[in-house]
Every structure is written in C-alpha cells, then in structure tokens.
Amino acid sequence: MPDCFFARSGHYKTATTPLNCDKNAAGYFKAICMTISDQLLLMCSAxxxxxxxxxxxxxxxxxxxxxxxxxxxxxxxxxxxxxxxxxxxxxxxxxxxxxxxxxxxxxxxxxxxxxxxxxxxxxxxxxxxxxxxxxxxxxxxxxxxxxxxxxxxxxxxxxxxxxxxxxxxxxxxxxxxxxxxxxxxxxxxxxxxxxxxxxxxxxxxxxxxxxxxxxxxxxxxxxxxxxxxxxxxxxxxxxxxxxYRDKPMPQTTEAYANKKLLPADAGPLISQLEEWMQHRQPYLNADLTMPKLAKQLSWPSSRLSQLLNDNLAQTFPDYVNHWRIQHAKTLMAVEPVMKMQTLAEQSGFNSLSTFYAAFKKFTGITPARYKQSLPDLTSETINPESGTMS
The missing domain is CATH 1.20.1070 (Rhopdopsin 7-helix transmembrane proteins)
Structure with missing residues (x-):
C-alpha cells in the first residue's frame, strides 16, 4: 500500500504531504483499475x-x-x-x-x-x-x-x-x-x-x-x-x-377429435398434402421436420401427425424418405453418371449412409444395384409420385 495510507491511519509518520498523499492514492487506484481491465481484455482476447x-x-x-x-x-x-x-x-x-x-x-x-x-x-x-x-x-x-x-x-x-x-x-x-x-x-x-x-x-x-x-x-x-x-x-x-440442435416443438396435448379422420374428411387433406409435396418439393430440405411442414401447409402439427399415422399408416420420416427415394430414382434415370454423394444431397439426405439405408428399405436393393438396371431405361421417365415408369 502507498505511504499515505499508513500516514492517515497513524501507523507511522511520513514526510508525505496530504496533497502528495491524495495523488499517490489516485495513482494507485488507477493502476489497480488498469490492471483489472488489462486482465479482462487478455482473458477475452485469448x-x-x-x-x-x-x-x-x-x-x-x-x-x-x-x-x-x-x-x-x-x-x-x-x-x-x-x-x-x-x-x-x-x-x-x-x-x-x-x-x-x-x-x-x-x-x-x-x-x-x-x-x-x-x-x-x-x-x-x-x-x-x-x-x-x-x-x-x-x-x-x-x-x-x-x-x-x-x-x-x-x-x-x-x-x-x-x-x-x-x-x-x-x-x-x-x-x-x-x-x-x-x-x-x-x-x-x-x-x-x-x-x-x-x-x-x-x-x-x-x-x-x-x-x-x-x-x-x-x-x-x-x-x-x-x-x-x-x-x-x-x-x-x-x-x-x-x-445446437433445435428441440422438437412440443406436440399439442389435445386428443384427436374422432381418433381417426373419416375417409371423406381425410381425402381432401391427403390430396392437398400430395400436391404440396409434388410441386413444392419440401423434402429436398434435409432439415425438414413435421412442425415445419405443417406450418407450410397452415395446419396444426397434430393434424399432420394424425393424417400420417392413422390414415396413411406411415411415420413422418418414412413418408418424407419415400418422396426422397422417388426423387433419387428420377435423378438416376436422368443423370446416370451422377455421383452417389451428390445424388444423396440433391435428394434431401444429410449423409450418404442415411441415403443407402433408406433406399434399401424402400426398394430392397442398394442404389448401386438399382443404377445398374437403368442403362436400357434412361430414355424413360419416372413418375415421382408413384415411382412407376412411364
């Protein structure tokens, strides 16, 4: 501590004048502040x-x-x-x-x-x-x-x-x-x-x-x-x-009104969903989630979940991957020389392993094997909705 501190407290006498004592105290306090600020700056920058x-x-x-x-x-x-x-x-x-x-x-x-x-x-x-x-x-x-x-x-x-x-x-x-x-x-x-x-x-x-x-x-x-x-x-x-991964949006707690939509009510909703998937192709976004798709359709998430689970008997990942696989088949027919990694990305898959697993699940064969069967079919096209040749 500076001499002025001890002079003021009476511990011992010093020749320091009150004016010099105040200056020393101010300088000491300023030095402490500068040291703290430098330490904070060093920590934040390093x-x-x-x-x-x-x-x-x-x-x-x-x-x-x-x-x-x-x-x-x-x-x-x-x-x-x-x-x-x-x-x-x-x-x-x-x-x-x-x-x-x-x-x-x-x-x-x-x-x-x-x-x-x-x-x-x-x-x-x-x-x-x-x-x-x-x-x-x-x-x-x-x-x-x-x-x-x-x-x-x-x-x-x-x-x-x-x-x-x-x-x-x-x-x-x-x-x-x-x-x-x-x-x-x-x-x-x-x-x-x-x-x-x-x-x-x-x-x-x-x-x-x-x-x-x-x-x-x-x-x-x-x-x-x-x-x-x-x-x-x-x-x-x-x-x-x-x-950081977005946490899934909490599902609405309200129970389904009738547990299952009647065919007459589900039909228009299915048509709207199929038309949206076919023309807007939201499945090409690898980060597509059920809340995001429901928001695009201006539906509550519970309605989309009910429609998929009860009326179409599919989970959301299976439904989306079905469209992605059909899109991948179309790309294989149109561009047979396309690399598998590019094919997976342009079909909406995040990784090549996920693409391979989904493709085999829906077709029963690997993408490479399916591709080998296409040389004589490259002049034909595939309907993305049905997956049949036309």
Missing amino acids: IGGLNGLLLATYFFCHRTDRLTYRLLALLLLMLSVRVLKSVLFYFNPDIGKQILQLGLSACWMIGPVLYCYCQSICRPDASWRGLQWQLTLPFFVVVITGVLWPYHDNPQLWGGLIYRVINYSWLFYIGLTVLLVWRTQQRSGNSLVLTSAKYRPLLLMILSNGLIWSAFYFASYTSYISGALTFSVLLCFSVLTVF
Missing part, C-alpha cells in the same frame, strides 16, 4: 485462441468424415496461432521474433486451408490426394520465405511487403471460397441446399474469416486487439450455432 486449439484437437481425433473434420481442425489451428500471436504481441511487444514469424506464417496458410475445407464439403469427389498439392505448394512458399528471409533479420520486409502479401492472399482465398459455394448452389438447382446442416459450419467459417480479416486489416483505425476479440466472439457463436 479465450478464442485457446478454445480454438481445443476444438482443433477434438476435430483431429474425430473419426467421422476424416477429411472434412481434419481440414476444419487445421483451419482452427491456423486461426488460433494467428490470434494468439496478436494477443502476445499486444500485451508484450518485446516477444521473440520467432513467435511473430510463426503467427504470420500460420496466417499465410489460413486462406489455402479454408479453400480446401470448402472443397471437401462442396465437392463430393474431393480427396486428400486431390487437395494435397493445394496445401503443399503454399506451405513450401511459407517455409522457403521464412528460411531465406527470417523475421529477426528482416523485420521491415515482414512488416511491409510480406504482411501485405499475406493479407491479400487471405482475402483472395476467401473470394475463391465464396465463388465455389455460389457455384455449388447454382449446380444443385435447390435454393435451400445451403441452409442444410452440412453447409452450416462452412457458411459460418466463411463469415468468420471475412470478419476476422476485416478486423485485422482495419486495426490501425480501431485497435490491434480487435481481431483477437472478434475471433473469440465468433468462435463462441459458431460453436453454439453448429452444435
């Missing part, structure tokens, strides 16, 4: 980078869809290293030049990894062998640049030309990623394809990269730490959005 490292470790160890998840892990790793470098430099400008070089090198790789991650989702035929050179080439450029012109010997070069190259190459890859997503949506012919759960993490990652790039690029007009803070906020938001 939490994103640390959580990013934890998420990267989790996705590296994920066993499902290894290519996509490992590219996502690599992307989170590069972003986290870049952000943590900024946090360390902001609070300690005298950190080693090796850390600065490591952070900027990671930033150099963010763009290529983002583009490869996008390809692993948008291109069903994407493989590690096909994407490897797109990562290897930039990696060698980063390594060779760091070896020939290390940061500690060329701080002005890294702070000038190389820094600009890193920023603009990152922006270039963000643009390529947006273009690839747009082409994917145009190719699918389904305006709802990008709203499915499969593309949600990709769209969030593109948006996050754009905002983080803007925060770092315009830091001279705001604050250098703004990029790290932006990453922390966006990472928390992305985790909540990606891993």
